[in-house]
Amino acid sequence: MKTKLEDLGYKANHEQYRKEQHLDGFEVGRVAVEHKERYIVLTQKGDYEAEITGNMRFTARSREDFPAVGDWVALNIYDDGPAIIHYILPRYSIIRRQAVGQYGETQVIAANIDVAFILQAVDRDFNMNRLERYLTICHASKVAPVIVLTKIDLTNEQQLSELTGQINRRIKEIPVIAISNLSGKGYELVKDRIEKGKTYCLLGSSGVGKSTLLNNLAGSTIMKADAISERTKKGRHVTSHRELILLDTGGIIIDNPGMREVGIVSAEGGLETAFERIIHLSGQCRFKTCTHTGETGCAVLAAVEKGEIDKSAFENYMKMEREKAYFDSTVAERRKKEKTFGKMLKDYQKKDIKKRNH
Numbered sequence: 001m002k003t004k005l006e007d008l009g010y011k012a013n014h015e016q017y018r019k020e021q022h023l024d025g026f027e028v029g030r031v032a033v034e035h036k037e038r039y040i041v042l043t044q045k046g047d048y049e050a051e052i053t054g055n056m057r058f059t060a061r062s063r064e065d066f067p068a069v070g071d072w073v074a075l076n077i078y079d080d081g082p083a084i085i086h087y088i089l090p091r092y093s094i095i096r097r098q099a100v101g102q103y104g105e106t107q108v109i110a111a112n113i114d115v116a117f118i119l120q121a122v123d124r125d126f127n128m129n130r131l132e133r134y135l136t137i138c139h140a141s142k143v144a145p146v147i148v149l150t151k152i153d154l155t156n157e158q159q160l161s162e163l164t165g166q167i168n169r170r171i172k173e174i175p176v177i178a179i180s181n182l183s184g185k186g187y188e189l190v191k192d193r194i195e196k197g198k199t200y201c202l203l204g205s206s207g208v209g210k211s212t213l214l215n216n217l218a219g220s221t222i223m224k225a226d227a228i229s230e231r232t233k234k235g236r237h238v239t240s241h242r243e244l245i246l247l248d249t250g251g252i253i254i255d256n257p258g259m260r261e262v263g264i265v266s267a268e269g270g271l272e273t274a275f276e277r278i279i280h281l282s283g284q285c286r287f288k289t290c291t292h293t294g295e296t297g298c299a300v301l302a303a304v305e306k307g308e309i310d311k312s313a314f315e316n317y318m319k320m321e322r323e324k325a326y327f328d329s330t331v332a333e334r335r336k337k338e339k340t341f342g343k344m345l346k347d348y349q350k351k352d353i354k355k356r357n358h
Contacts, residue, residue, distance in 0.1 A: 005030075008042055009112065009199045009252050014072055014089055026074035026086060031067050031111075032244040039067055041075060041083060042244070050075055050083040063108060064096070069242050070111040070199060070254055095141045095201065110201050110242070110254045115144045115193065119204035119213070121151040122163060122178075128170060129316045134203055135171065136320060143201075146193060147171070149178040150209040152185065170313050181212040191217065196250025203256060214255050218247055277309060278317050292318065 004010075008030045018028060029043035029050075037057075039050045052067065060066055065088075067073055072089040095109040095116065118134045120126050131147065138145040147167065152160055164176055175193075179186030190213070194200060202210045245253050278300055282290065286297025292314075294301070303309040 003042065003044060003246075005044055006197060007246070007250070009197055010072065011092075013092070017089055018074070021087070023074045023087060027077050027083075028072060028074055028089075030244065031069050031071045031073060034067065034069050034242065037066065038082075039085065041073060041085070043075075043077070045077065048075075048077055048083040050085050052085045056085070062106065064094075064106060066108075068094070068108040068111045069244055070113060070201075072112065093142045095137060095143060095203075097137060109203075109256060112199055113141070113143045113201050113254065114198040115146060115200045116141075117146050117148050117190070117200060117202050117213075119148045119150055119202060119208045119210055121208045122149050122155045122160065123151055125205055125208050126163065128166065128312065130205075131167070132171070132313065132316050133320065135174065138203075145174055147174055147176045148190065148213070149176065150181060150213070152178045153180045153182050170310050179213070181209050181216065184216070187216065191249070194247065194249055194251035194253075197252075199244075199252045199254065201254040201256060210255065214245065214253060217253065218245060277303075278314065281309070 005028060010028070010030075014028070018024065027043050027045065029041035029048070031039050032042050032047070033040040037052060039052075041048050041050045050073075056065070067085055067088055071091065073085045074087040074089065075083045075085045077083045091111045093113050094111045095113055096106045097109060116134075116138050118131065118138070120131055126149075135145055149160070149163065155163075160178060164178065167176055177186055177189045179190060194217070202214060204210055242254065242256050245255060247253060281299045281303055282292070284299035285292070285295070287295055290298050290300075292298050292300045300309065300314070304311055304314050
């Protein structure tokens with residue numbers, strides 16, 4: 001059966017932008033796989049291996065200006081050779097983290113996501129601080145988070161109840177679903193949240209059960225990169241763990257490789273939403289510039305001392321604030337250097353032109 005753009009999550013605002021920008025002459029598709037600037041794009045006409053234009057590569061200021069899995073793109077399709085991506089349609093959400101080992105650089109995890117399932121196993125993988133990091137990234141990305149506790153068969157009802165209670169005390173108003181990949185317990189609760197035409201992504205460390213959950217949700221209809229390559233007879237070399245998969249229920253899931261590091265980038269709203277109570281109390285501190293590190297009249301520290309704010313949550317918040325501030329300063333420093341270099345280059349070009357005219 002022919003795939004419709006709506007089945008891939010295409011929305012009315014995408015079509016409106018396409019018309020406003022006069023992109024009717026291009027095919028529209030969604031990036032399913034990305035590997036070293038080579039892509040598999042799903043369209044109404046089929047699935048195509050694609051590359052970006054030289055102009056897109058040349059004008060890109062950062063990795064965020066390149067297509068990512070989940071992006072909607074305008075492309076030209078050719079009978080001989082790869083399709084060429086000319087434009088990326090505006091993203092309504094983008095999940096990003098700090099690039100590992102590259103301060104001031106961001107890595108796009110996925111684009112145009114509606115809901116993120118944050119997976120944590122109830123065994124040794126469980127880490128409340130890391131969970132708050134994932135939530136901060138989701139809030140900053142304007143993506144609705146759902147916490148999924150996996151491998152509940154490795155614990156008992158009492159321990160599971162204590163764990164969910166711990167989450168609910170530190171994290172408010174975020175759904176928590178407990179599942180077993182062995183018995184299938186809790187799967188219906190996950191399936192009930194998946195709606196046709198909406199895009200979901202799986203976030204979590206390696207070994208928490210993302211692949212098992214995905215396979216159980218997708219069943220035999222899973223659409224992976226090798227299946228796409230088999231149909232198109234192209235792109236067999238593409239081996240990426242980040243890929244967009246269509247479910248027979250109509251939902252769209254983007255699978256992601258396990259993340260060992262969840263670096264916070266400068267993004268408005270993430271920390272403020274994840275740590276709303278701390279932010280609210282910050283407004284009651286005696287000094288507007290209070291750093292919550294020992295100032296007289298600090299309402300946040302007072303709440304921590306009284307036990308109104310969990311001490312571990314406060315320490316995690318402060319750590320991420322320092323990380324965010326350092327990221328901001330690194331970005332500002334890099335931009336300053338780029339501006340200085342650009343000015344030097346422009347001055348050199350002016351002198352060179354003047355020299356040739358004489």
